[in-house]
Amino acid sequence: MSFDVRGLGCGGAGATTLERALTQLAGVKQVYVNPLTERAYLEYDPLLISLETIREVVKRLGYEAGSPEVYTA
Template sequence: MQAQTVERKQTSRHLMLPVYRLGCSASDAFVLEQRLARVVGVRQVYVNPVTEVAYIAYDPPQIDPSQIQAVIDRAGYGRPGSASDRSAT
């Protein structure tokens, strides 16, 4: 039997999104990483609490950047003035 090489296209894309109101501790960044990591199509995530940037590897056929941004917004770390702004009453 002859060995066969299976070639898979790399479909992962990378995205850098700003996040807001993380605070000084790494706990908010960790919470956001956990929420994003549970999303179908997100392959890898790192949130830097100092620079307030989320680095995300995702699978475009499964999710798009606007859906990822929506997760960040719903978690309360989206753009100031967004519909789910945590500081809003």
């Protein structure tokens, strides 16, 4: 899944902070945040964590999560 993260800016500090916070959540397997495109890419288990919880963490850090794009294998 991926989504836009508004408010990151082009510096890497916000992306690193967001990656660390999301990685610590139970059910999140992988996270990559691209500060240049302001986009987050996540692999997570929807049985362990909801998309709403992920979006809430993004919001608590001061960013806005856009609509997700979900990829299926």
